[in-house]
Amino acid sequence: MKAFAELYRKLDETTSTNAKIEALTGYLRAAPPGDAAWAVHFLIGRRPKRLLESRKLAEWAMAEADVPEWLFADCYHAVGDFAETIALLLPASPSASDAAGRPADPAADLPLQYWVESRLLPLAQSDDATRRARLIAAWREMDEAQRFVWNKLITGEFRVGVSQNLVVRAIAALSGLSAGTVSHRLMGDWQPSAAFWRQLEAPEVAEADISRPYPFFLAYPLEGDVEELGDPAGWQVEWKWDGIRAQLIRRQSSVFLWSRGEELMTGRFPELEAMAALLPDGTAIDGELLPWKDGAPLPFAQMQRRIGRKALGARILADVPVALMAFDLLELGGQDVRERPLEWRRAQLEALAPRSAALALSPVVEAASWEGLRAVRGESRARKVEGFMLKRRGSPYRVGRRRGDWWKWKIDPYSVDAVLIYAQPGSGRRASLFTDYTFGIWEQGKLVPFAKAYSGLSDEEIRAVDEFVRRNTIQTFGPVHAVKPELVFELAFEGIQLSSRHRSGIAVRFPRMARWRHDKRAEEADSMDTIRALLGRRES
Amino acid sequence: MALLELGPHGLYCAAGDFYIDPWRPVGRAVITHAHADRAQAGSRGYLTAASGVALLREWLGAEAAVEALPYGQPLTIGGARVSLHPAGHILGSAQVRIEQGGEVWVVSGDYRTAPDPASEPFEPLLCQAFVTEASFGLPIFRWPPEDEALDSVQAWWRANCEAGRSSVLFAQPLGMAQRLLTTLDGSIGPIHAHPEIERFNRHYRAQGISLAGLAPEADGRPALVLAPPSAQGDSWMRRWDQASTAMASGWMRIRGPRRRRALDRGFVLSSHADWPALLAVIDATRAETVWVMHRQPAPLVRWLVEHGRTAVAVEAQYGEDEA
Ligand SMILES: [Zn+2]
Numbered sequence: 001m002k003a004f005a006e007l008y009r010k011l012d013e014t015t016s017t018n019a020k021i022e023a024l025t026g027y028l029r030a031a032p033p034g035d036a037a038w039a040v041h042f043l044i045g046r047r048p049k050r051l052l053e054s055r056k057l058a059e060w061a062m063a064e065a066d067v068p069e070w071l072f073a074d075c076y077h078a079v080g081d082f083a084e085t086i087a088l089l090l091p092a093s094p095s096a097s098d099a100a101g102r103p104a105d106p107a108a109d110l111p112l113q114y115w116v117e118s119r120l121l122p123l124a125q126s127d128d129a130t131r132r133a134r135l136i137a138a139w140r141e142m143d144e145a146q147r148f149v150w151n152k153l154i155t156g157e158f159r160v161g162v163s164q165n166l167v168v169r170a171i172a173a174l175s176g177l178s179a180g181t182v183s184h185r186l187m188g189d190w191q192p193s194a195a196f197w198r199q200l201e202a203p204e205v206a207e208a209d210i211s212r213p214y215p216f217f218l219a220y221p222l223e224g225d226v227e228e229l230g231d232p233a234g235w236q237v238e239w240k241w242d243g244i245r246a247q248l249i250r251r252q253s254s255v256f257l258w259s260r261g262e263e264l265m266t267g268r269f270p271e272l273e274a275m276a277a278l279l280p281d282g283t284a285i286d287g288e289l290l291p292w293k294d295g296a297p298l299p300f301a302q303m304q305r306r307i308g309r310k311a312l313g314a315r316i317l318a319d320v321p322v323a324l325m326a327f328d329l330l331e332l333g334g335q336d337v338r339e340r341p342l343e344w345r346r347a348q349l350e351a352l353a354p355r356s357a358a359l360a361l362s363p364v365v366e367a368a369s370w371e372g373l374r375a376v377r378g379e380s381r382a383r384k385v386e387g388f389m390l391k392r393r394g395s396p397y398r399v400g401r402r403r404g405d406w407w408k409w410k411i412d413p414y415s416v417d418a419v420l421i422y423a424q425p426g427s428g429r430r431a432s433l434f435t436d437y438t439f440g441i442w443e444q445g446k447l448v449p450f451a452k453a454y455s456g457l458s459d460e461e462i463r464a465v466d467e468f469v470r471r472n473t474i475q476t477f478g479p480v481h482a483v484k485p486e487l488v489f490e491l492a493f494e495g496i497q498l499s500s501r502h503r504s505g506i507a508v509r510f511p512r513m514a515r516w517r518h519d520k521r522a523e524e525a526d527s528m529d530t531i532r533a534l535l536g537r538r539e540s
Numbered sequence: 541m542a543l544l545e546l547g548p549h550g551l552y553c554a555a556g557d558f559y560i561d562p563w564r565p566v567g568r569a570v571i572t573h574a575h576a577d578r579a580q581a582g583s584r585g586y587l588t589a590a591s592g593v594a595l596l597r598e599w600l601g602a603e604a605a606v607e608a609l610p611y612g613q614p615l616t617i618g619g620a621r622v623s624l625h626p627a628g629h630i631l632g633s634a635q636v637r638i639e640q641g642g643e644v645w646v647v648s649g650d651y652r653t654a655p656d657p658a659s660e661p662f663e664p665l666l667c668q669a670f671v672t673e674a675s676f677g678l679p680i681f682r683w684p685p686e687d688e689a690l691d692s693v694q695a696w697w698r699a700n701c702e703a704g705r706s707s708v709l710f711a712q713p714l715g716m717a718q719r720l721l722t723t724l725d726g727s728i729g730p731i732h733a734h735p736e737i738e739r740f741n742r743h744y745r746a747q748g749i750s751l752a753g754l755a756p757e758a759d760g761r762p763a764l765v766l767a768p769p770s771a772q773g774d775s776w777m778r779r780w781d782q783a784s785t786a787m788a789s790g791w792m793r794i795r796g797p798r799r800r801r802a803l804d805r806g807f808v809l810s811s812h813a814d815w816p817a818l819l820a821v822i823d824a825t826r827a828e829t830v831w832v833m834h835r836q837p838a839p840l841v842r843w844l845v846e847h848g849r850t851a852v853a854v855e856a857q858y859g860e861d862e863a
Contacts, residue, residue: 012795014804067679068846074839075680080796088680088793 003027004039004112005145011160020162024170033194033253034113040171040200041192042153044164050156051123052131054082057155060132061086064139083151090147093140110141116192120153175201195254202252213247213258214284214330214338215399219389219406226370226390226409234393236342237365237373239385240408241325242300243290248272248324249331250279257289265289269322270312271358278354282334285326285349286397292323292360297384304518326353327362327389330397338397345397380411387411414496414508414534416526417517419447420487423469424479426454434469434481435462437513439491441504442527447485450504450531451493456513488520489513496534506531543620543638543645544671544831546854551647551671551833555640556620558587560647563857570622571596572649573633575714587615589624591660592632594743595714611660627651628662629811630715631744637665646825647671652810653817654686658718658749662821670827671854675812676790677832677840683790683814689807690723696786696805701729701762706783710803713737713768715811716788718744720766721751730755734767734776772801790814822849 010023024043028036062072067089079085119138123131135154139147152158165179168186172179185200202210229235245260255276257265266273269289279285291298291306298320306312306320329349330338337345346364353359365388367373373388380387387410395405418439426435436454440447457465465487472484492514499507506528545552550562558568565582572578574588574595581600588596590608597606609615611634614623624634629650636647646667653662683689693709700707711717717737724731733741733754741751755763758779765780769787784804791797792806813821818840822830830851832841837853844851 013798013806015802016804019804065679071679071839071843075678078678079680079794084795085680088682092682 001112001115001146001149002109002143003031004035005143005149007039008149008160009145011162015161017166020166021170021173024162024167025174028170028174032111032113033197034192035111037192037194037197037200038112038116040167040186040197042158043160043162043167044186045159047156047158048121048153051120051154052135054155056128056131057086057135057151058082060135061090061139064136065089065091083155083157084148086151087144087148090139090144092144093142113192113194115150116153120150123154171201176203177201198252198254210251210254211249211256213249213256214286214336214397216245216247216260216286217328217398217406218260218401219408220401220403222390222407222409226374229370229390229407232367232370232373236346236391236393237367238327238362238389238391239365239380239383240387240389240410241288241290241297241362242384242386243288243297243303243325246287246289246324247330248276248279248283248285248287248326250276250283251281251334253277253281268307268312269358271317271321272324275324275354275356275358278356280333280352282331283352284329284331285324286328286330287324287326287362290323290325290360291320292325292357293321295360299384300515301518304516307519321357323358323360325360325362328397340396341394342391342396343393377409377411415490415492415514416441416450416530416534417488417520417524418450418491419485419522419525420465420483420489421447421449421485423465423481423483433462433466435466437465437489439489440485441525441531443504447522447525448504448528449502450506451491451508451511453489453491453511453513456492457516461516485522488517488522488525490515490517496531498535504528504531506535543640543643543669544647550857551854553617553620553638556617556622556638558617558622559583560636561649568617570636572627572636572647573630574599575630575650578649587617587622589626589632589634591747592630592634594746595630595632595740598739598743611663625663625665626660628653628656628659631659631718631747631749633659635663635665637667643668645669645671646827648673648821650675650812651821652813653821654683656719656811657722658744658751659715659811664821664824667825667827669829669831670822670825671831671833672818672822672840673812674818674832674834674837674840676810676814677818677834677837679815681790681793681814682816683793683810684808686809689788689809690720693720693786693788693807693809694725694728696784696807697724697764698728700784704762706763706765706780708765708767708777708780708783708785709807710767710769710772710785710787710789710801711737711809712789712811714740716809717741717766717768718749718751719809719811720788722749724752724764726752728764730759730761730763732758732763732765734765734771736768736771737766769801 007023007027011020014020058072062069075089076085123134142150168179168182171182190196247258249256255273257269257272259265291303302320306316309316326349329345332348350361353361365376367376377388390407390409392405398405418441420437421440422438423434424436425431426433438449438452441450468487469481469483473481474484475482491511493508493511496508498505543553543555549559549564549566551560558570559566560570561572561578562569563580568585569583571586571588574592576599579596579599586604586606587609590610593606593608609624611624611626614621619640621639623637625637627633627635627649629652633649635649638645644667646665648671650673651662655661697707711720713736731752731754744751767777771777786805786807787803788807788809790810790812793808798806828850830844830849831854832851833854833856835856841851841853
């Protein structure tokens with residue numbers, strides 16, 4: 001923090017704009033990125049709110065300096081500044097200087113980021129006795145210039161004669177960016193961090209690149225018999241995990257997590273980001289984000305519970321930890337390796353994967369024959385997976401949904417997201433509950449009844465749906481209740497065909513509720529186009 | 541029995557019928573040092589330390605009756621035995637020791653205990669009553685090591701040179717300016733001194749004190765310019781109006797005075813004792829009574845009283861000497 005205190009002094013002392021810019025660029029160029037980010041944060045006026053009343057700070061300083069209150073008052077009168085008076089009065093620190101008052105070991109100079117994050121901000125949660133002890137300990141570790149700046153930060157009085165514009169000009173001069181770009185990047189609610197600083201000063205052209213994901217390679221469902229794929233030795237077989245497809249990128253010490261929908265999910269999975277910090281720069285991993293505990297996936301509904309949270313408390317983080325089930329490596333050492341053969345990418349992925357609870361390597365399933373694999377596939381439900389992924393050995397990582405190299409061999413070959421539109425009570429034991437549902441999918445802006453389903457939900461979910469039906473019935477036709485179209489479920493079925501007997505013109509075989517899509521709104525459910533595509537696939 | 545009393549013209553010694561640093565013309569005046577606030581012209585006779593006589597005459601003129609007394613040599617004035625002892629403040633600055641009937645009083649004048657190549661080193665004295673200055677009589681005034689401050693001055697000057705601009709350093713023209721000139725490194729660039737400083741320099745050189753060589757004329761190279769604080773904004777300074785400005789003074793310990801003067805830098809260098817030195821010197825005299833002479837003596841007096849001493853506030857009418 002010595003350099004930051006020195007920067008404060010320079011900015012405080014000079015009246016020359018050029019000298020101020022010079023001081024700022026000099027500091028920011030030499031500072032560790034985390035320090036630079038905090039410095040900018042403070043300099044543009046985003047000071048922390050007052051952590052301590054000045055009165056208390058004075059009381060503790062008087063005791064530490066062995067100065068009575070009247071003398072403190074006289075000193076304050078001469079100085080005219082609270083933080084400064086305290087800094088001037090505190091006894092010379094034993095660790096900040098040797099007997100002759102010279103600065104001690106420069107190693108004793110800790111970064112600004114450390115002082116702010118580990119020493120200053122935690123004061124907010126402490127009681128007075130702890131604060132006092134911590135404050136005095138901090139003072140004893142600092143020289144006078146640092147104490148002054150520290151006191152200013154603590155009392156929320158940190159002000160120095162620079163405008164935001166001046167800081168912007170300094171960063172622009174330092175980075176070669178335009179002032180407009182720098183201003184823009186300083187907007188909004190950002191957290192000071194090394195990553196923020198790197199993004200702030202990153203070249204304009206590289207800005208999109210640093211976080212940019214590769215297009216996902218998407219598998220087609222297996223059509224026809226698996227035997228048509230030839231020798232199983234030509235295929236790498238993995239489980240098909242039921243989570244959120246994701247690409248984890250680490251570049252320039254920053255971490256980016258992308259969903260398949262090209263949604264940046266960074267910030268929602270702290271455990272993943274901590275793990276990703278262990279990855280070398282210039283790495284992109286493809287995988288499936290799973291709620292993962294004790295080496296096994298949790299039901300996907302748990303993940304939805306977590307995604308639904310605005311704030312991630314310690315409880316939910318402990319209850320529903322997530323992990324990335326990694327299965328492919330797209331970038332290594334900053335190089336795009338998608339053209340390399342599958343086995344090579346896999347080997348490199350295994351080599352760089354850090355040991356972390358938040359990272360798992362998608363296991364490769366070994367079997368000598370398709371018949372053997374078919375048997376193992378039968379364990380899918382027990383393993384909470386959706387079947388197999390079949391990947392052709394020697395194949396590159398392709399772009400988008402392509403036939404030929406990747407196939408998903410699901411246990412539920414068909415699924416759509418549909419909206420609950422009608423409900424009626426079940427029979428027998430379930431007669432008192434609404435358990436029989438009709439689902440609709442979109443066709444020209446309307447929900448068309450598409451399938452009926454009775455199974456797949458847990459008792460708890462059935463009670464929740466029953467409750468929903470009772471509260472949201474908009475019309476009744478005998479025992480059938482039409483409900484507000486709000487709830488979305490993923491329906492799985494075994495077969496699909498055209499049918500003139502159904503209003504939708506489609507008949508599905510063995511439909512069931514695969515899961516409740518709490519994460520989807522009715523508008524996001526599938527449409528008849530999806531169904532027609534499924535039909536087309538069947539016919540091709 | 542009190543050897544001194546505070547009269548309308550200043551500190552008076554009845555036993556010897558003389559004043560010490562009177563603020564009005566008197567019969568006989570013992571002068572602790574040649575700062576203008578002590579050197580009131582018009583008295584019939586003056587006594588000062590031998591090495592300070594020439595400096596004192598800068599204020600009093602050649603005609604004034606100034607008697608030189610070497611340090612440590614006693615002189616009987618009336619019923620009092622008087623001797624002068626180095627105070628370390630400026631060249632020829634003295635503590636006045638007065639003895640009568642076994643009772644010893646010492647008037648410190650301004651003093652500094654840290655060594656200064658441009659003045660005689662402070663001599664600790666024992667006495668029953670000590671009259672101390674208190675220019676920096678608050679615990680906020682604690683000087684950093686002098687060599688550290690001087691290094692900062694040189695670094696500032698060097699950096700300015702590299703940036704192609706001159707450096708104007710304001711300093712008390714008698715004492716601090718010479719203190720700086722004994723140390724400043726002329727190899728960094730040419731040094732100029734304001735005439736108000738050069739006026740005193742020759743007396744230092746005449747007594748064998750080695751000061752940095754001064755460049756006669758500005759030649760366009762980035763220079764270090766020493767000037768008295770009163771010169772800020774005067775016509776002599778105009779040619780340096782693009783220079784970086786700084787001040788060497790104990791007041792630079794506080795941001796306020798530096799900011800009020802719109803200076804680029806402040807260097808904490810003083811010809812006065814800081815708070816710890818004041819307390820240490822007072823302690824070392826083993827005085828039973830301490831008189832604190834200053835325009836605002838109250839804090840030091842109260843501190844001493846709270847620490848079991850007999851202390852009296854003596855409101856002096858001296859000015860600030862900017863040091
Ligand atoms: Zn003086």
